[in-house]
Amino acid sequence: MKVIILEEGADLDALSCAYGVLLLYQDAYLLKPSLLSRRASEVFKRFKERFRILEELPQEFDLVLVDAHHVEEYKLPGVKEIYIFDHHPKAPKGFKGKVDEVGSATTLVVEELQRLNVDISPEDATLLALGIYEDTGSLTYEGTTERDALALAWLLKKGANLRTIREFLRESLSKEEIDFLSKSLVALEKLFIDGSKVVVFVLRSEEYNPDFLQVAYRLEDVKDADAFFVIVSVGSKTYLFGRGLKGRFDTSKILEAFGGGGHSFASAVKLENVSAERLKTLLVQLLKGENPAIRVRDVMNYPPFALREDMTVEEALISLAERNFAGAPVLDQEGRLVGVVYKKVLLKVAKLFPSKQVKDFMQTQFHTLSPEDFVWDAEAILSTYGEKLIPVVEDQKLVGVITRLDLMQTLIKQTEPLKPSHRKVQLPKEVEELARVVGKICQELGFKGYLVGGVVRDILMGRRIWDLDFVVEGDGIKVAERFAQHYRVNVHPFPEFGTAHLKVGDFKIEFATTRRETYPHPGAYPVVEPASLKEDLFRRDFTINAMAISVMEEDFGTLIDYFGGLRDLKDKLIRILHPLSFVEDPVRILRALRFAGRFDFKLSKSTEKAMLNALSMHLLKQASRGRLLKELTLAFREEKLLDILKLYRQYKVLEELIDGFQWSQDLELKLEKLKEVVSWHKIEFPDKKLEYGWLYLVILLEKVKGEEFLRDMSAPAWVRELYRTYKEQAKEVIRKLHQAKKPSEVYLTLKGFSEPFYLLLAIEESLRPKIVLYMEKLSKLKVDVSRFSGLKGKELGKAIENEKLRLMDETFTLT
Template sequence: MQVVILSEGSDLDAFSSAYGLTLLYPSTFILLPNVLQYKVSKAISLFQDKIKDKILTKEGINFEKVDKVFVVDSQTVPDVNVPIEIFDHHPNKSLNYKGKNVKLNLYNVGSITTVIVEKIKKAKVNLDKEDATILSLGIYDDTGGFKFSGTTERDLKAFTFLTKSGLDFLKLQQVVSDTFDLEDVEVIKEIIKNAEPLPVEGKKVYISTLYRKYSKDVAWILKYIKPFEPADAYFLVVNQKSKKFIIGRSKDESIDVGKILSQLDGGGHKFAASTTIVGFSYDEIKTFLTFLTAKHQKPLTSFIKTDLPTVEADLSIEEVKSYLGRYRYVVVLQNGRYVGILNDKLINNAIKHGFSNEKAIVFAEELITVSPDVSFIQLLKMFSTYQTDIFPVVEKGYYKGVIYKKEFVSEISGIKEDKPIFLPISKPKTVNYLNRVKKFFPLEIFQTLKEVGEYAEKLGYRAFIIGGVVRDIVLNKENLDVDIIVEGSAVDLIKAYAKDKNFNFYVYPEFMTGVILLPNGLKLDFATARKEEYDSPGSYPKVEKANLFEDLYRRDFTINTLAIEITKSNFGKLIDYFNGLVDIKEKRIRILHSLSFVEDPIRILRALRFAGRLNFKLEKKTENLLIYAVERDLLNFAPTGRINLELNLTFKEENTFEILMLMDRYKVLYKLFAGLSIDQNKEKVLIKLQDSFLLLEKVLGIHFPKNSNYLYVLLGNYPEEITYNLLKKYHFEKEASYLNEFYTTLQSIKNTDSIFDIYKTLKSFNRQFLPALMSLLPEDKFKIVLEMLEKEKKPVLTGEDLIKLGLKPSKIFKDILEDVFVKYLQNSIKTKEEAISYVKKTHLKRLSNQPE
């Protein structure tokens, strides 16, 4: 048994030549790919009776019974352990079949079917009319009806032979002719409208997207897209619910779309390939394709580094520490095989707790590993899933190196220089803030800070409050989250002060930090002023005691770099190295260096949260770098758990609406939530949500979770499947679990005019999502539900009223009260007197006859 394996996106030439091999070798069958060109699908349908016995499915094939595999019109070698023979007419010098049982037959013809027909003619295989027609399809289509420049005399002779064998020209035209219906025309128009160049230097590379549903295979139509005609290569992204199907075509040997799309877990050959991708937006895909086309049409081996030290598994922890040197990590091996990773913190803690002599293998952490041929898309998914800076590369159990997340992100973003985006002040600005500090803090905390400053001076240190609390002192915004930096030893200062005052405290000498717990329940966080330097991405940071300036330079934004000294002799002196005061006065957010968003993409969200909270603007250079970071999809490299945390903080802000509008303006929502944007209707619904929070809290007297309601409103226009996947992606588990109930309730209320049905639906609904539900309802239904809630809060009749009528409490009370309440909602009953009268007429006689 022999099999012809067709590549993804195979065309008529591949199909016809495969069919020809089944005629040459009767024990040969065709294995179709998942994706075929439209014309191939037409041919299979037209000649179904002729070819049905020659086609196998992947489920119906047992490769243990296969003696040989053929590949036609492609040089992509399938992963099978049998001899492979390739027939192709595309030169490809980059392929290497060393170590594989592959025979390559390469011909200079316009169609590879021509070669197969020549072999059929030589073998004197009898062809009937349908055989000849099927074979003619590949030659005619791949030579463009003999108009393409690559057409040879051999193609013409092979086609003439088929003509003499009786090919059916009517069926040939039926398959190869391009006749357009209205659907085809609309699809072509949309692809042309969306076409745009990718910024690949020295090459013409285009991309477009299709949102419209199309009943046919779209690949056949791409040659009619005008912007694609002069392109060296082009890509089409087809939207399919939560997935996107990508087609790649190339006319340039240096642009191998097969290798490019293999990095996105796809397949194909140098000139035609495809893939399906989940969880990324069109803009993100553009970034990926630009990077891969320009730089990485091969496995990402250039990112594998071998600089980390390695140790044997039976070494003691004490011995391993000596290998760390300037590195943060050490790789543990056993007989050359990978065991795990030890980091500096783990080693120091193990020694601290008395495990110096324990073997390295005991504590080695099995970090998630990757193989040397890990794809681009696999790395992206891992970066957003696992909160680690390094990914060990392991092949068949053996350690090959590591991939550093920061280096990878920096390369894709194109930001490599780590320079200040402004010149820090050589001599810091100082301002006397004593009176403002005294007014800002409660007396007890103020006195505590003075005492800490006195102890610092006794020890010969300097101490400062820094960061957000200083920013809020300047802005006069309440904040009792106090961080103290010590030029000296924070640990020694904590011990001296807390022991003297008999306060509870915790110190972490290895990190030079600690905490003092005050009797009033507040805490003071201490840290030694320090700086960190990295010789390479995996090197151990040189953590050294430093001065205030060096410590502050590690911060995120200039508005968070202010410090107020609390040392006794300088108590209340505000120190500003980075023009933070000016930035606060000018109401702007400014990062400290150009790699800030690359080092930590979460700063993108933080910058907009601070801007929205404080009503600040982004400084121009910072804005440009943020826009660039968003466009380069750096948020893909942020752990989704940290994105969850930052979004939750956003939803808790007073100015959530303003922050969300900024996130929309800078396309952050678009990147995080699959193309989400806030149009005028969405803006109105968000404003309505804010009003709903206030209104419902007043009516019902309860507080509602902000995150759940904002998420349901933001994603309210998406299909349930997409919303569910997005909520799960960012770990909003509760919201995902209630999503079906929310969508079902929303649609039920929208689709009924019955007060009773609305009431019954609302009775079983989880009330914590009411603000979002009401915000998404049309105005008439909003008023109905609000009135229902108001009346429910103050019902016209209660169980006590029924008891006063002489009725005995029972399960039927619920039915009576519900009946009365629905009449009350329908305005059939308006007063308590009318309700009592209604109960007497309708229920009293029946209830008075209840058995004892």
């Protein structure tokens, strides 16, 4: 049995070619396709009964690939022989079938049907003609050959129905395609290179759409171009397709730089963890004849510094300290690479074993790269395995070293040509007044000022603004001082950071100077210097927080968006700016989940993948404990804390932060019940201001030793006291409440504890009526003290208390 397997998203040419194989071989079957392009799907739906379909693979079969020859992607058990029908010239050896350079793969099957004199019906001819017409653009695309035309002529002779063909191959864009473009089109750029018009499209979508290339073909900007390139970002994958006029523009030469290939007039490549915007920058540089940093050789440090394995720990530390290096490759006496060692490890053992050799403490399991590997291969290693440096090896010899800092500097350089999208934004009235004052001061000083970060995001989302962050291309502190003089308020400058804080009315305002960090050499401490707005924004966490609004008079209210933040805001996505984001700063893991929970956003697929990599490396355990706990504190102040906690559970975050912590169904149920209690308390006691987030934390820490954790978090004293009380006394109090038969017994059991403690007890639903009675009635009960005019001191207190107990039992009943 022969089984045809179509690639995911197979187009109409692949489907028609598969149908031709069914006509060619009576023992051939088509494995039911999982995803087809829109046109292919419509045709398959119409003519499904004409296909011999298999629902699952048999134990043994001959594999048939059509319009594809990537056999390595189909290493399936039970495959005996491989048949390929493909019009891409490169194919593996030892296959049966037919591979030749024609416009359509279906043409090759039609030629075989002709050669064998297979009789076909008009419906068969129509199905086959559809594939040839689509893949050759009705015989108008580059790559169309005389053989394609002859194959069509034979099919027309056999009765192919042109009306049906017109129905499926309409040229106008459908509503769905227009919607797809409006949501997905990120950029369109026209270039004129050596007399040729070249168009570059960038599309971005979280889901794969098989029709993106066919849609691009039908756009007016493409029809008169000598070549066009389509870049499509789907999750963590980015596809690059090139199409050019035969003899006028060779797209394969351009795509070879990225490891792609194909015809001179039709080529493609698929990359992992390379953003569409970044790929566009590199593509445009290549088209203009520049030499962007694509390969490891372009960014590695050469000649490489290395330590010898027989050096002592003390000698190695001196060598690293002299160069400000955090680590280095290790060579044996013959100069062979045998390991990698880090300064951090050597410092730990230096006091005890200063005379021991480096080889005793080096890592012998490590990754290497060759100079011809791609820069993003290095990024993938660093973001997946957490290594800080990668030795570069050629012919088994160390020829270079590449570090995180090298890659970050490369990423920054590759964002420099990015052009921002602009649009006008209406600022809230009270924010506009302050922003115009900042703009005026910047104008007087010859600077440029912008609102940035979370305030921009919140303005676009129509949320209330409390904090304002301004950045200044110039001197942020100087602007802050002038601003403070204008409003006659105090300013608090921090010269070492180039920032200043102040308050005007209800607004907390921060001014900062746009800055860059440069490194004289790998491992050196950064030198801070003024930078452009773009560089400042690139160092932020997520695209939705990396936008700015100009406050200058000439373009006041103009949104500046380099990284697609506005689009992600509309699509409700949290997206990191580059693949090393979580490795550089693991605290961003908590921030990502906090924003996702607060706004009900999702993580983009590439962001989620990068986060899972960072968590698998336990990077949270290596991050600054203080910064992690500060971020966690912010999360526990969020209105949608429970949604954030659900994300924490999904990604197993708290297990990384709290020793011994484990989620359980009982814990989840308690948190849900606490939410009900908190909602009731907010309604019934609106004047009582409680930070409810701390109550959730107490419940989370119930089964672990939480005292130290709360101390590390700088939790308020009342929270630490609540935690101790709850752990030590809750069980006994709950037991007594269950046994209480009279209101006075409830009163005596609960008297003297804090209100947050009562809320925690109320998690147990059966106790809620008693706790509510105490909080709303019993604790507020007053007695007429005039009746006890002859008593004083303890006797008076005791009499009042006894009267309270009597009144409680007379007035109230337990339900």
